[in-house]
Amino acid sequence: MTDTTLAARGVALDLLRDVLRKSVPFDDAFDAHPDLAGLEPRDRGFVRVLVATVLRRLGQIDELIQTSLAKPGLPKAAIHDMLRLGVAQLVFLNTPPHAAVDTAVELAAQRNAAPYKGLINAVLRRIGREGATLAAQQDAGRLNTPDWMWLSWRTAYGTARARGIVEAHLHEAPLDFTAKNDPAPWAERLEAALLPTGTLRRTTSGSVPELPGFDEGAWWVQDLAAALPAKLFGDLRGKRVFDLCAAPGGKTAQLAAQGARVTALDRSAKRLERVTENLARLRLEAEVITADAAAWTPEEAADAVLLDAPCSATGAVRRHPDILRVKTPDDIAKLAKAQGRLLAHAVDLTKPGGTLIYCTCSIQPEEGEAQITRLLARDARVQRHPITPHELGGLTEILNPLGEVRSLPGMLADLGGIDGFFVSRLRRVGA
Structure with missing residues (x-):
């Protein structure tokens, strides 16, 4: 030894x-x-x-x-x-x-x-x-899942779907990439599969900084689900976009690569350092501001706002199994209140006629569907702008009847799975 x-x-x-x-x-x-x-x-x-x-x-x-x-x-x-x-x-x-x-x-x-x-x-x-x-x-999946999580998922999605979630958590997630430009040429170089949404998926491990294209800033690591929200704005060239709660910056990079004028906001200066470092490696530009997104008041509203709200991250257990051990029901309640405040302010930051996208990497309905239901009930200035299967590369399994993305671990098993994620697209219709 x-x-x-x-x-x-x-x-x-x-x-x-x-x-x-x-x-x-x-x-x-x-x-x-x-x-x-x-x-x-x-x-x-x-x-x-x-x-x-x-x-x-x-x-x-x-x-x-x-x-x-x-x-x-x-x-x-x-x-x-x-x-x-x-x-x-x-x-x-x-x-x-x-x-x-x-x-x-x-x-x-x-x-x-x-x-x-x-x-x-x-x-x-x-x-x-x-x-x-x-x-x-x-019974591996059930034994490794805290009772409160199992009960919440069974209540929300039924026993069969909850079983699929906990079984998926037994396995580490594959490594996904978003290419700055055309992803097709990078599939072969990275020994990766090109998924229907444009994400590159690599099933073999390796040191990320040593992979082809890292030094030249051709791509960044980003899960299939996490890469979806920024794709749903449509043409962003020349438009002003706020990326709220932006760290670690994967979505900021997507927005900048699409030609938007991006302001990336986060309350953590330390976490924003990583955003700045990633943008530098990728040779992309964005304004980076340290501020509380629930209180920040810019001089003018934006054409598009992306709110990737702080959440319990229960959809990312495959990548972060510590979530099973450190999160509690009290955390969900506290986070849901903070998300409500952020979402209400995000409406104010969106121009009339503009688009607001809300997302979380949580599979708790309190942090996803319930937030949008409450917002629409209290604020007539926004309406749902349903997401279509075409925008998701035909992946209808992750689209709910209201036109929102609701992916769960256990879905898309034939592609290697997906993290749990919620995405809702809203349009600001009132002054």
Whole structure:
């Protein structure tokens, strides 16, 4: 066992603690860990995959641990997390048993938990023998989903569709790209499929900065669903567009590439730094402003407004499995109130005759359909402008009867799936 091997597991243990006990988003915890820079790229990649696997499969892992303990009850938190890392390696990552068990035991010794070495060794050796068989008998999708989420999705979409959502969450999402110009030539160069909406989809992994076209700014990473809203404005050449809550900037780039005069707004100056960096790499231009989109008052309204509202991101679990562990029903209620305020102000920022698009990467109806229903009931200045199947490349499965995009994990399985997303297009009709 090398020092770097043990160091990688130690970082993974810290990250698991930060997410599960401090509710720190995984990406934030990962970027902030002081020891990551000292690891080789391969070890950093292993840390990310290991922690993501634990977060994605937590219900299954905990049931396996409980089944393998000689006495009821779970060990204290740090030991529990060491076991979780070991089980993830043994059952889901095909790590050789001796490596998974030995590193867990050594990690216990390193973290002042030597009295638990015997317990860790016994539990993991048993799971090494029986874990795969036991895991095959589990209801994986349901076990890995918090009860409140399962109930909310079953209520909103029915049992069959909810089952499709939780089963889709068991698998990592493919890597999608948006090309700055014609995507067709990039399909071959990126070894990607060209999807009906123009998104490029790559099923093999790899370092994004090392892929063809990265340095020249030919494309950016953006999920199929996230790429839809900016496509729905029609011809934007020369038009003034506000991109509210713009970070990390994928939609800003789309709007700029379509020839719009874009103002990208976000309340986080730090997150806007990434927008600026992305625009520079892509050789695109936009005005970037740090401000609260619910209170910002420009000199004139815009021809088009895109509000990608802050949300629970429950539609992006395939990419961010920590969402399953850090979000609560209270978060949904708070976010819904903020979304209502943002949406009301976004109407004010849209010129009469202009287009407002509201979207979230949430599959909670409170953050999507309910927001539009309430807005239309209280504000006669806006009307729905239904989205058509033609605008979605014929992907009728993700279009609801009101002409809104409602994609769910589990849909478009033949194309490799899609994130959960809601998009509504509105027209400002009143002065």
